Amino acid sequence: MIAAALAVVAPLVAAPPQASAQAVVDHIIKRTDRWQEVFVRSPAMGRIVQLDVLLPADQTARRPTLYLLDGNGSTESQPLSTWTMRTDIVQFFSDKQANVVMPVGGGGTFYTDWLADDRNLGHNKWETFLTQELPPLVDNLLNGNGINAMAGVSMGAQAATTLTFRHPALYRALAAYSGCLYSSNLGQATVRTVVADKGGNADNMWGGVANPEWPAHDPIRHAEALRGKPIYLSTGTGVPGPYDLAFDPSYSYPTDLPAAIAIEQVAHECTLLFDAKLRLHRIPATIRYNTPGTHSWPYWQDALHDSWPTLRAGLGI
Numbered sequence: 001m002i003a004a005a006l007a008v009v010a011p012l013v014a015a016p017p018q019a020s021a022q023a024v025v026d027h028i029i030k031r032t033d034r035w036q037e038v039f040v041r042s043p044a045m046g047r048i049v050q051l052d053v054l055l056p057a058d059q060t061a062r063r064p065t066l067y068l069l070d071g072n073g074s075t076e077s078q079p080l081s082t083w084t085m086r087t088d089i090v091q092f093f094s095d096k097q098a099n100v101v102m103p104v105g106g107g108g109t110f111y112t113d114w115l116a117d118d119r120n121l122g123h124n125k126w127e128t129f130l131t132q133e134l135p136p137l138v139d140n141l142l143n144g145n146g147i148n149a150m151a152g153v154s155m156g157a158q159a160a161t162t163l164t165f166r167h168p169a170l171y172r173a174l175a176a177y178s179g180c181l182y183s184s185n186l187g188q189a190t191v192r193t194v195v196a197d198k199g200g201n202a203d204n205m206w207g208g209v210a211n212p213e214w215p216a217h218d219p220i221r222h223a224e225a226l227r228g229k230p231i232y233l234s235t236g237t238g239v240p241g242p243y244d245l246a247f248d249p250s251y252s253y254p255t256d257l258p259a260a261i262a263i264e265q266v267a268h269e270c271t272l273l274f275d276a277k278l279r280l281h282r283i284p285a286t287i288r289y290n291t292p293g294t295h296s297w298p299y300w301q302d303a304l305h306d307s308w309p310t311l312r313a314g315l316g317i
Helices: 002-007 082-086 089-095 126-141 155-166 185-197 219-226 257-280 297-315
Strands: 024-030 035-042 047-054 063-069 099-103 144-153 174-177 231-236 286-290
Touching: 024 126, 035 126, 047 089, 063 126, 063 155, 063 297, 082 089, 082 297, 089 297, 099 126, 126 144, 126 155, 144 155, 144 297, 155 174, 155 219, 174 297, 185 257, 219 257, 231 257, 231 297, 257 286, 286 297
Parallel strands: 063 099, 063 144, 144 174, 174 231, 231 286
Antiparallel strands: 024 035, 035 047, 047 099
16 A cells, blocks of 8 residues: 555646635634734635634744644634644643744645535635635734744644645744544545534535545645655554553543544554655655554643744744
């Protein structure tokens, strides 16, 4: 399977989507002087999208922006990004001169532009929102300097990698935690399972099994577009560790330890595959295989900390 996947010749990357109108801020809730909930009226999404935003101590200087995507456990009904609810990210970034922008919700959508509206997941044009509408708004609102990096966890790791290879001029660094970066051919089944877990139909996302949208959104087919960027990948092995001794479903998705073990085992195999692709093409990357490690938030908090030097290099900090 690995040999076949590595031998695939990548099709051309699709042209970037174009936003039809300008996104605007609907309102802002200031939780602290450094942490805001920003509600953006998105023409592409056809609704107001909530963002968790962290600001640096020095808000007068122009600074880069890290976009940080959530996993499949996120819903638009939750009050905040899971990153702010389940990790120490607010404290961790308190001394770092960067904006951090975290969309709230998006579970099951892969943060992509769907071909059709879905009965359960609705209307989704995430790629247009994230790559066309949001960056100029963020730079204007948050004093951004136009330098961006992209990171994500689980489903969001695949999405972060896909957005980075499809928009290589927009994102200068990438971090992907516990993701499966292989989404066509045999990898399509994994993506379809994730979408179905949230009640969606992946045919509405990238079409039927033979639709060219699947390879067009497959990171392993487009690894060359990542060349020259600082890259960080991490995965556990699925072996439980100290964080799992008293498994707490309030911090984790999925909500039971056997599933957290099984899903991380899949992420581990996917990371091995992507690692082999990068090595074959001599594309440098920092890759961590962590034992122990299950599919749960304490491990992703550690990975975020560990990935910061990689992201910082791309952000020019």
